[in-house]
Amino acid sequence: xxxxxxxxxxxxxxxxxxxxxxxxxxxxxxxxxxxxxxxxxxxxxxxxxxxxxxxxxxxxxxxxxxxxxxxxxxxxxxxxxxxxxxxxxxxxxxxxxxxxxxxxxxxxxxxxxxxxxxxxxxxxxxxxxxxxxxxxxxxxxxxxxxxxxxxxxxxxxxxxxxxxxxxxxxxxxxxxxxxxxxxxxxxxxxxxxxxxxxxxxxxxxxxxxxxxxxxxxxxxxxxxxxxxxxxxxxxxxxx
Amino acid sequence: xxxxxxxxxxxxxxxxxxxxxxxxxxxxxxxxxxxxxxxxxxxxxxxxxxxxxxxxxxxxxxxxxxxxxxxxxxxxxxxxxxxxxxxxxxxxxxxxxxxxxxxxxxxxxxxxxxxxxxxxxxxxxxxxxxxxxxxxxxxxxxxxxxxxxxxxxxx
Numbered sequence: 001x002x003x004x005x006x007x008x009x010x011x012x013x014x015x016x017x018x019x020x021x022x023x024x025x026x027x028x029x030x031x032x033x034x035x036x037x038x039x040x041x042x043x044x045x046x047x048x049x050x051x052x053x054x055x056x057x058x059x060x061x062x063x064x065x066x067x068x069x070x071x072x073x074x075x076x077x078x079x080x081x082x083x084x085x086x087x088x089x090x091x092x093x094x095x096x097x098x099x100x101x102x103x104x105x106x107x108x109x110x111x112x113x114x115x116x117x118x119x120x121x122x123x124x125x126x127x128x129x130x131x132x133x134x135x136x137x138x139x140x141x142x143x144x145x146x147x148x149x150x151x152x153x154x155x156x157x158x159x160x161x162x163x164x165x166x167x168x169x170x171x172x173x174x175x176x177x178x179x180x181x182x183x184x185x186x187x188x189x190x191x192x193x194x195x196x197x198x199x200x201x202x203x204x205x206x207x208x209x210x211x212x213x214x215x216x217x218x219x220x221x222x223x224x225x226x227x228x229x230x231x232x233x234x235x236x237x238x239x
Numbered sequence: 240x241x242x243x244x245x246x247x248x249x250x251x252x253x254x255x256x257x258x259x260x261x262x263x264x265x266x267x268x269x270x271x272x273x274x275x276x277x278x279x280x281x282x283x284x285x286x287x288x289x290x291x292x293x294x295x296x297x298x299x300x301x302x303x304x305x306x307x308x309x310x311x312x313x314x315x316x317x318x319x320x321x322x323x324x325x326x327x328x329x330x331x332x333x334x335x336x337x338x339x340x341x342x343x344x345x346x347x348x349x350x351x352x353x354x355x356x357x358x359x360x361x362x363x364x365x366x367x368x369x370x371x372x373x374x375x376x377x378x379x380x381x382x383x384x385x386x387x388x389x390x391x392x393x394x
Binding site: 102103104105107108109111112161162165181183184229230231232233234235236237238239 | 255256257258259260261262263264265266267268269270272278281361362363364365366367368369373376377380383384387
């Protein structure tokens with residue numbers, strides 16, 4: 001039997017391994033920062049009030065990707081990340097990742113405290129495994145520490161999935177959590193149908209930023225593989 | 240009376256309406272399935288009874304009000320229902336909206352001539368919400384049972 005997996009769902013990792021993200025539909029990436037030159041690749045730039053604290057000249061805000069295929073992530077980071085001659089970032093900036101999945105049932109599996117806790121455990125492990133330094137934006141965000149330009153109000157801990165998933169509006173306080181389940185949000189599009197990971201910071205290094213995005217995709221994919229949709233609930237009654 | 244007839248006593252239990260509610264998370268959303276042979280008949284009779292009681296100015300219990308609201312017919316939908324509205328996409332859309340906005344297991348979808356009614360709500364739900372669906376569905380079925388017993392609608 002030949003297992004057909006779309007090429008757009010296959011990612012070749014830096015160690016040569018192939019990662020199949022068959023459960024994932026599309027990816028959206030938001031890079032916040034100061035852009036010396038605004039990228040021109042599969043996305044658009046807009047201002048963002050939470051981005052602050054830069055003394056250099058440039059465009060402050062975020063570069064928001066279109067809904068891209070999983071195998072386009074690396075190229076997107078290479079061509080748009082605000083680092084080097086293209087721009088810079090600080091602790092106020094987030095590297096948000098939107099993920100849409102192919103099945104509503106899978107979305108519901110992710111919209112649980114169990115997944116939230118699992119994700120945070122894995123995200124901590126990612127920090128340790130990649131030797132992310134203590135006191136950096138990565139850990140400050142996880143620990144909700146207000147350091148320098150970073151305001152933890154925009155990225156709080158805790159699971160608020162059910163409340164978030166009911167909102168049609170993007171600009172509501174509930175979204176400012178590590179994971180924002182913005183399934184029904186009708187902002188710039190008919191309905192987002194994504195979950196947004198707001199906890200990643202902007203890393204200085206493109207390779208670590210790519211790794212972080214791929215790690216989130218991997219956590220989602222592996223969790224869904226290990227947790228197939230529950231069997232139907234059947235209720236038998238009589239009158 | 241023949242022996243054969245005597246062996247089939249008319250237990251009240253024989254007229255019981257058996258209901259099976261299925262709730263499943265599917266690729267398209269939340270799939271609700273109801274299998275029942277006489278539930279539709281009871282639902283229609285309850286609404287007819289409600290209208291009769293209202294017209295006659297009789298006192299209507301809060302339980303009856305609540306069941307009527309859950310069934311939430313309008314005159315228009317009442318007639319459309321009989322022609323099998325579940326296949327009509329515009330009505331399907333309306334039901335989706337009703338269910339998601341009212342956040343109750345609106346039981347209009349029971350009213351079809353088919354013995355199996357199915358609806359898929361194109362939205363995502365958390366486990367506590369699904370539990371609440373089950374609780375409310377059981378509550379409404381319990382209320383319908385009491386009303387049926389009181390009015391003897393399916394005797």
